[in-house]
Amino acid sequence: AAGGDDTRGGAAILSERGLPVVGVPKTIDNDLSGTDYTFGYDTAVNVAMDAIDRVHTTAESHNRVMVVEVMGRHSGWIAVGAGMAAGADYILIPEFPAEIQEVCASIQKRHARGKDFSIVVVAEGAKVKFARTEADTDEGLILQTKETDAFGHLRLGGIGKVLADEIEDITGFETRFVILGHIQRGGSPTAFDRVLGTRLGAYAVDMLERGEYGDMAALQGNRMVHVPLTEASARTKTVGPELYEIAATFFD
Ligand code: F6P
Numbered sequence: 001a002a003g004g005d006d007t008r009g010g011a012a013i014l015s016e017r018g019l020p021v022v023g024v025p026k027t028i029d030n031d032l033s034g035t036d037y038t039f040g041y042d043t044a045v046n047v048a049m050d051a052i053d054r055v056h057t058t059a060e061s062h063n064r065v066m067v068v069e070v071m072g073r074h075s076g077w078i079a080v081g082a083g084m085a086a087g088a089d090y091i092l093i094p095e096f097p098a099e100i101q102e103v104c105a106s107i108q109k110r111h112a113r114g115k116d117f118s119i120v121v122v123a124e125g126a127k128v129k130f131a132r133t134e135a136d137t138d139e140g141l142i143l144q145t146k147e148t149d150a151f152g153h154l155r156l157g158g159i160g161k162v163l164a165d166e167i168e169d170i171t172g173f174e175t176r177f178v179i180l181g182h183i184q185r186g187g188s189p190t191a192f193d194r195v196l197g198t199r200l201g202a203y204a205v206d207m208l209e210r211g212e213y214g215d216m217a218a219l220q221g222n223r224m225v226h227v228p229l230t231e232a233s234a235r236t237k238t239v240g241p242e243l244y245e246i247a248a249t250f251f252d
Contacts, residue, residue: 002026004038005236006151008216012229015214022207023216023229024200028185031075033237034227035218039200041077042192044070044184048082048121051180056086056119063116065107065167067177069124069160071184073153076123076239078184083121084247090120091247092163095238097127097140100163104170106251111173118173122163124156131170133162157181199224 001011004027011023025035028044048070059066068088072078076093083091090106092098107118122128127140136143137154144157157179164177189197196219203217203224215226 004029005032006153008032008229011216012214015229020208020211020213022204022213022226024204025216025218026197028071028078029073029075030077031073031236031238032216033235034216034231035220037196037219039189039193039197040185041081042196043187043189044078045081045085046190047184047187048078048180049085051178051183052082052086052088052119052121055178059117059119063174065118065120065164065171065173065175067120067122067160067164067167067175069122069157069163069177069179071180071182072123072125073156074125074238075236076126076244079121079123079126080239080243080247086119086121087250088121089115089118090251091244092120092122092126092128093239093244094123094125094127095240096244097129099129100131100166100170103128103163104167107167107173108171109252111171120163120167122159124159126159128159128163130162130166133166 001007002024008023011021015021025032025038026040027038028040030038030041032038052068055066070078074094076095079091079093110118142159142162144155160177160179164175168175200217207226212226216229218225218227
């Protein structure tokens with residue numbers, strides 16, 4: 001069973017009912033515990049980084065603030081990876097809630113130093129306390145729709161527009177937004193993801209031959225290991241303070 005947390009949860013149930021199944025961690029969100037990386041993540045980060053590099057050109061030429069919304073569900077791995085790689089001036093992720101005033105103050109400081117453009121990368125699940133926009137959920141999320149998906153997940157999406165509108169409203173700087181959406185989930189995989197997918201697939205077949213059912217193949221360091229599906233699907237792997245603090249060095 002190759003997939004993210006929903007697939008893993010389903011595979012764990014099948015395994016408990018006696019089906020000989022092993023899991024392979026595949027999701028662009030990189031939010032599966034038990035593995036350092038899921039394949040799809042590196043490709044999504046490179047797609048988003050390339051898009052942010054392109055947005056950087058038009059932000060600079062038009063002296064604008066450009067907001068780029070990326071996927072990642074309730075984790076900020078894509079935003080922090082692509083944002084750092086593309087030199088974003090601010091990165092907003094679910095793990096570290098923010099207030100619109102602090103984002104605007106950072107942009108205003110940059111502009112006061114003569115930088116008349118800024119790039120803000122925001123994860124779709126980021127929690128921002130806005131000035132005049134009510135969030136769609138108590139914890140501050142912006143939703144595409146109130147409908148949930150087949151697995152009961154909230155349908156995230158749209159925070160990029162809300163953020164852009166409020167930045168322009170508060171700072172007076174011309175601001176535009178881009179929602180990258182599903183282009184982050186397609187196209188030709190990067191070399192890293194191709195090799196990781198190959199290693200995980202080969203290891204998963206060996207697990208089946210060894211009868212290691214009910215586990216997931218995983219990358220820890222540079223080693224292939226196997227972890228119980230239940231442990232792995234138990235909690236979302238989130239971005240920690242160490243990585244985010246390095247990214248935040250560049251916010252002021
Ligand atoms: O889990 C992968 C993912 O792309 C998330 O980043 C995103 O929130 C969700 O799937 C979108 O789901 P759907 O394609 O069903 O709209």
